Amino acid sequence: MSKNLTVCINSKNYGNALMVRTHTKNKDKAYECEECNMYYKDKTIAQNCEKWCKEHKSCNSNISRYEIKW
Numbered sequence: 806m807s808k809n810l811t812v813c814i815n816s817k818n819y820g821n822a823l824m825v826r827t828h829t830k831n832k833d834k835a836y837e838c839e840e841c842n843m844y845y846k847d848k849t850i851a852q853n854c855e856k857w858c859k860e861h862k863s864c865n866s867n868i869s870r871y872e873i874k875w
């Protein structure tokens with residue numbers, strides 16, 4: 806396990822403007838798109854949603870169908 810590699814990956818993926826918010830409830834985790842406030846189980850999907858929302862100012866049904874109740 807290389808520490809440098811981890812830092813590099815983190816700064817590449819999370820050092821930009823994608824601010825998905827992490828929520829925890831009991832032992833559950835959900836990720837919120839800060840643009841449309843939908844919740845997802847998967848962080849990658851939440852990031853894709855936020856990216857789409859920022860670029861298109863609308864929701865992508867291919868992403869929003871993964872929305873979960875939170």
Ligand SMILES: [Zn+2]
Binds near residue numbers: 839840842843854
């Ligand atoms: Zn969104």
